[in-house]
Amino acid sequence: MKNKLILALDQGTTSSRAILFNHNGEIVKVSQKPFEQIFPKPGWVEHCPNEIWSSQISVAAEVVAQEGISGEEIAAIGITNQRETTIVWDRETSEPIYNAIVWQDRRTAKYCDELKEEGHIDMIKKKTGLVLDAYFSATKLKWILDNVEGAREKAEAGKLCFGTVDTWLVWKLTRGSMFITDVSNASRTMLLNIHTLEWDEELLKLFNIPKAILPEVKQSSEVYGTTATTLFSTKIPIAGIAGDQQAALFGQMCTKPGMVKNTYGTGCFLLMNTGEKAVYSTNNLLTTVGWKINGKTTYALEGSVFVGGAAIQWLRDGAKMVKTAPGINHLAETVEDNGGVYFVPAMTGLGAPYWDQYARGVIMGITRGTTDAHISRATLEGIAFQVYDIVKAMEADAGEKSIELRVDGGAAASNLLMQIQSDLFGFKIIRPKTLETTALGAAYLAGLAVGYWDSVDDIQAQWIVDKEFFPKMKEEKVADMLRYWHKAVKCAQNWIED
């Protein structure tokens, strides 16, 4: 068994990745494929569910072929995914009835306002740990049922399936024989009671969602079933599922209460393990399910930033100031500082701790001397400032100061971004050797379920530091920058009018 490999499928917001890990938790092969981002209207973001699937299965087939192994040599598959993104498909034909509505999509913002006015904020927070925001799946699912012709009748008749991306992938991997999700993904739908870990009748009624459309909720690490034989010429156990941010927390081995990680992907997501207790934030953070293993549930506090690495992508694809994402670092390094420019990348509203559905991106402080290099630097700083605001909220909740932060995700590869982050915090940033901690977390969850690894203690030692970043900037300079940043945030807030 230990000579075999674990296959992790990491279905992210901008690309699908498949990674083979060995028993030491080392990457053996990676394959990655970006896919189309669809922006039908301002503030709307969609993906094609069939492209999510085709990109994911093609990279999985590719790593297996490149490594020259057969399905027999894969001990298990672990799945991790962009969360909240909502897919509805026909139970009989497996055809999606609408595009996937992506977590960043703001089309249901007004409906959320109505629910707030009706006084549902507290009940929703108590049951789901979430704030009332268009980010989560429930209002997206309702939108599809209300807006796609015939959808509601079909849903009532049990003819439709709703899933987050994990559910969709398992459905496709098993040729429609398994309709499941895990507790971590379910906790992001706004339909799960995070204490009972069951779909909540009161919430289903509020959002007018028929129960028949929902998948069965499972643990994050267990043998759910096997892949259809047609895919890898043999049946491979599917044994781990977790939302990507919870998987990254696990992959970073933040398995003890108080441990924190931040992932710099499309968005930035800071999670703190709070152990078996669902801790409620008084500073606008989310309470979420981390994972459930061997019947034991671990909870987390989360701060979500909607636009992290996506700001760099906008600089590349929208503003066309850089040719590649890593190119931002070279450009930003050509200037000593931001030259007074501040970029609040609130292109899809502001997440924690502001929760402003109507905020939009602003670039402030432009002068005749401003260049693309200053804007590049302001972009990296804009990412780091948002994470700073979340850490402050988390410190206020925890009642103590942080002393270090474990980081991962695509944009954590930027030394400059990590240095800026450490400067702002005034404490150490630790980057592990593998930045693919999301996929690694899913691999660990799957490997634990099939006995590939014996226990969490067995894998703890596999977490190795690559580089540490220490603060270098003077405190007065940091305070100055933070003052301007918060001034810029005020300009971004409530930008869109009714």
Ligand SMILES: Nc1ncnc2c1ncn2[C@@H]1O[C@H](COP(=O)(O)OP(=O)(O)O)[C@@H](O)[C@H]1O
């Ligand atoms: N060397 C780099 N420097 C800065 N940003 C980078 C670098 N490489 C990738 N990125 C950014 O990382 C993000 C991709 O990270 P990833 O973890 O793959 O995201 P996701 O899982 O959300 O698709 C992109 O937004 C990209 O702009």
Ligand SMILES: O=P(O)(O)OC[C@H](O)CO
């Ligand atoms: O695809 P990522 O890594 O940006 O993660 C997306 C999050 O899961 C959204 O909540």
